Amino acid sequence: xxxxxxxxxxVFLNGLMAGVLYALVALGFVLxxxxxxxxxxxxxxxxxxxxxxxxxxMEGQVPFGHLINAILGTEVHHFGWHIPAFLAxxxxxxxxxxxxxxxxxxxxxxxxxxxxxxxFMATIGLAYFLEGxxxxxxxxxxxxxxVGLPQGINVWIDEFTYNATGYGFFIxxxxxxxxxxxxxxxxxxxxxxxxxxxxxxxRAVADDHQAALSxxxxxxxxxxxxxxxxxxxALVAGIMWGAKSGVQFSLxxxxxxxxxxxxxxxxxxxxxxxxGGLIIGVGEKLFEFAVGPMVGGATxxxxxYVLALIFLVFRPQGLFGEKIIERV
Amino acid sequence: xERDSVKxxxxxxVTNDGRxxxxxxxxxxxxxxRFGGVEAIKDISFDIREGEIxxxxxxxxxxxxxxxxxxxxxxxxxxxxxxxxxxxxxxxxPYQVAQQGIARTFQNIALFEGMSVLDNxxxxxxxxxxxxxxxxxxxxxxxxxxxxxxxxxxxKVIDFLEIQAIRKTPVARLxxxxxxxxxxxxxxxxxxxxxxxxxxxxxxxxxxxEDMSRFILDVNDEFGTTIALIEHDMGVVMDLSxxxxxxxxxxxxxxxxxxxxxxNQEVIDAYLGVAHD
Numbered sequence: 001x002x003x004x005x006x007x008x009x010x011v012f013l014n015g016l017m018a019g020v021l022y023a024l025v026a027l028g029f030v031l032x033x034x035x036x037x038x039x040x041x042x043x044x045x046x047x048x049x050x051x052x053x054x055x056x057x058m059e060g061q062v063p064f065g066h067l068i069n070a071i072l073g074t075e076v077h078h079f080g081w082h083i084p085a086f087l088a089x090x091x092x093x094x095x096x097x098x099x100x101x102x103x104x105x106x107x108x109x110x111x112x113x114x115x116x117x118x119x120f121m122a123t124i125g126l127a128y129f130l131e132g133x134x135x136x137x138x139x140x141x142x143x144x145x146x147v148g149l150p151q152g153i154n155v156w157i158d159e160f161t162y163n164a165t166g167y168g169f170f171i172x173x174x175x176x177x178x179x180x181x182x183x184x185x186x187x188x189x190x191x192x193x194x195x196x197x198x199x200x201x202x203r204a205v206a207d208d209h210q211a212a213l214s215x216x217x218x219x220x221x222x223x224x225x226x227x228x229x230x231x232x233x234a235l236v237a238g239i240m241w242g243a244k245s246g247v248q249f250s251l252x253x254x255x256x257x258x259x260x261x262x263x264x265x266x267x268x269x270x271x272x273x274x275x276g277g278l279i280i281g282v283g284e285k286l287f288e289f290a291v292g293p294m295v296g297g298a299t300x301x302x303x304x305y306v307l308a309l310i311f312l313v314f315r316p317q318g319l320f321g322e323k324i325i326e327r328v
Numbered sequence: 329x330e331r332d333s334v335k336x337x338x339x340x341x342v343t344n345d346g347r348x349x350x351x352x353x354x355x356x357x358x359x360x361x362r363f364g365g366v367e368a369i370k371d372i373s374f375d376i377r378e379g380e381i382x383x384x385x386x387x388x389x390x391x392x393x394x395x396x397x398x399x400x401x402x403x404x405x406x407x408x409x410x411x412x413x414x415x416x417x418x419x420x421x422p423y424q425v426a427q428q429g430i431a432r433t434f435q436n437i438a439l440f441e442g443m444s445v446l447d448n449x450x451x452x453x454x455x456x457x458x459x460x461x462x463x464x465x466x467x468x469x470x471x472x473x474x475x476x477x478x479x480x481x482x483x484k485v486i487d488f489l490e491i492q493a494i495r496k497t498p499v500a501r502l503x504x505x506x507x508x509x510x511x512x513x514x515x516x517x518x519x520x521x522x523x524x525x526x527x528x529x530x531x532x533x534x535x536x537x538e539d540m541s542r543f544i545l546d547v548n549d550e551f552g553t554t555i556a557l558i559e560h561d562m563g564v565v566m567d568l569s570x571x572x573x574x575x576x577x578x579x580x581x582x583x584x585x586x587x588x589x590x591x592n593q594e595v596i597d598a599y600l601g602v603a604h605d
Contacts, residue, residue, distance in 0.1 A: 004341065140597065183394070195475070197454060197457040200447075200451060200454060201444065201451075201454055203440070203442075203447075204440055204443075204451045204454070206442075207440035207441060207442050207443060208438050208439065208440055208441070210434065210438045211434075211439060211440060211451075212423075212440075212451075213402070213421075213423050213426070214400065214422060214426055214431070214432050214438065214515075215424040215426055215431075215451045215452055215454050215455065215518065216423045216424075216426030216427045216454055216455035217423055217426075217454060218421070218423045218424075219423075231490035264345070321343075
C-alpha cells in the first residue's frame with residue numbers, strides 16, 4: 001500500500017474518533033431540544049461540571065474547600081480518601097440528577113410556554129452559573145482524570161496493519177473505547193425513546209404540551225427526566241474528554257464544536273448527532289491534511305463552521321432533522 | 329316524554345333505544361370560575377350519569393369550553409366542588425385527571441403532529457402502562473406482553489374509527505376532518521370512564537358531521553363510554569344527546585332532555601335573541 005494512501009486512511013480513522021467525541025456532546029443538546037424545545041447552551045458546561053465533580057469525588061476533595069477555608073479560617077482540602085471510579089461515577093450521576101431537578105424546579109418551571117429565545121437566554125445564564133459553581137466547588141486548576149480507561153496506541157491494530165499492509169496505523173485505545181461507549185449510548189437512547197412508556201411520553205411532551213397533559217403525562221417529571229438524561233450524557237462526554245485532554249475549563253468550549261454538528265445532523269435526531277459528529281470529525285481532519293498546508297494550516301478552527309453555513313443554506317433542517325411540513 | 333322523570337331516579341334506567349343509563353358518575357356542585365374580574369362560570373351545578381351522552385350547549389362565550397376545562401383540570405374553579413365516582417375531587421393537574429380515566433379532545437385539535445397516527449393513538453395508552461422503564465428498554469417478559477396488549481387495543485380503536493388506511497401517516501399531513509377523528513381515537517384508546525369532546529364537529533361539512541355523529545353514537549353504544557360534549561350545532565346535539573345543559577353568559581339556563589330544553593323559553597331567547605322593551 002502506498003504510504004500516501006495509508007496515511008490518508010489513518011487521518012480518516014482518527015477523524016472518525018474525534019467525531020465520536022463531538023457527537024457525544026451533540027447528543028446532550030439533541031435530547032433536551034427534542035423534549036422541551038430548549039437549546040441548552042449549558043450542555044458543554046454540564047460536561048465540564050460532571051468531569052470536575054467526578055474528579056473531586058474520586059480524590060476526596062472537599063467541595064467549596066476554598067470558600068470554607070476563607071470564611072472559617074480552616075485548612076481543609078481533602079477528606080483523605082480515594083473512592084473507586086465506579087462508585088464515583090454513580091455518585092456523580094446522583095449529583096447530575098439533583099442538578100436536573102434544581103434546574104427544572106428553580107428555573108424552567110417558571111418559564112413554561114415562553115418564547116424559545118427566552119429559554120435559550122436562561123440556559124446561557126445557567127452555563128455561566130454552573131461554570132462559577134464548578135470553580136467555587138472544586139477549584140480552577142487543571143486536573144487529570146483517570147478512571148482506568150486504556151490509553152495510548154493500540155498495539156494490536158498497529159501490528160496487524162503493519163503485517164498486512166506494511167504500514168502500522170496509529171489508533172488510540174481511548175478513542176476506541178469512546179466509540180464503543182457512544183454506540184452503546186445511542187442504541188440505548190434510541191430504544192428508550194422508541195419503546196418505553198417514558199420515552200413515548202418524552203416524545204409526546206416534545207410535540208405538544210397541551211396534548212401531552214391530556215393523555216396523562218406530567219410535564220414536570222418528563223423535563224426532570226430529560227435533564228437527568230442530558231446530565232448523564234454530559235457525564236459520559238466529560239469522562240471521555242477529561243481522560244483525553246485533562247479536566248480544564250476550556251472543556252466547556254467543545255460545546256461550540258457541537259453547534260455545526262447539530263446543524264449537519266439536525267437538532268431533533270439522535271442518529272443525526274452521531275453522523276453529524278463523524279462527518280465534522282473526518283471532514284476537518286481530511287481537510288486539514290489535504291488543504292491545510294496550502295493555506296497555512298489551522299483549518300480545523302473554521303472548517304466545521306463553514307460546512308454548517310453551507311448546510312444552513314441548502315438544507316436547514318439538517319441531514320436527519322424532521323422534515324418541515326407546511327400546509328398552505 | 330318518557331324521560332321527564334329521569335332526574336328523580338336514583339339508579340339506572342333504560343332509554344328508548346335500549347341503552348342502560350347508570351347512576352351519577354360525576355357531579356359539578358356550584359362551580360364558579362373567574363378570570364380576574366370576569367366570571368366565566370357562575371354557580372353552575374349539573375351531573376353526568378354513567379353511559380349517557382351529555383351535551384353542553386350555548387351561544388359563543390357562554391363558558392362551555394371553560395366548563396370542560398374545569399372537568400379536565402386545565403382550569404381550577406375558585407368556588408365549588410367536583411365530585412367524581414362518589415368522592416370529592418381535590419384540585420388536580422390535567423395529567424392527574426387524565427390518569428383518573430377522563431380523556432378529552434380539544435376544540436382546536438391538540439395532536440402530536442410529528443408522530444404517525446398509530447403513535448398518536450398509542451400515547452393514549454400511556455396512562456394504562458405499568459411496567460418500569462428498565463424492563464421496557466429491554467422489552468422482555470411483562471413489558472413485551474404489555475406492549476402487545478396495548479397495541480391490540482390501539483389497533484381496535486383504529487379499526488373502529490375507520491382510520492386504518494392512514495395508520496402510518498404523520499398527523500401533520502392529514503386534513504382537518506381526519507385529524508379530529510385521530511384525536512377522538514387517541515382519547516378513546518385510554519378506555520376512559522368519561523370522554524370529553526370539545527366541539528367534535530366544529531368546522532366540518534355535513535358529511536363529516538354525519539360521520540362523526542355516527543362514531544360518537546357507536547362509541548357510546550359499543551363501549552358504553554360516558555360522553556360529555558360541547559357543540560354549537562343544535563340539530564346535531566338534539567339527535568345525539570340524552571340530556572342537555574344550556575349555558576349563557578356563564579349561567580345555566582336549562583337542563584334536561586332535548587325536548588325539554590327545546591321548549592324552554594329562556595333557551596329560545598338566548599339562541600334567537602329577545603327584544604328588551
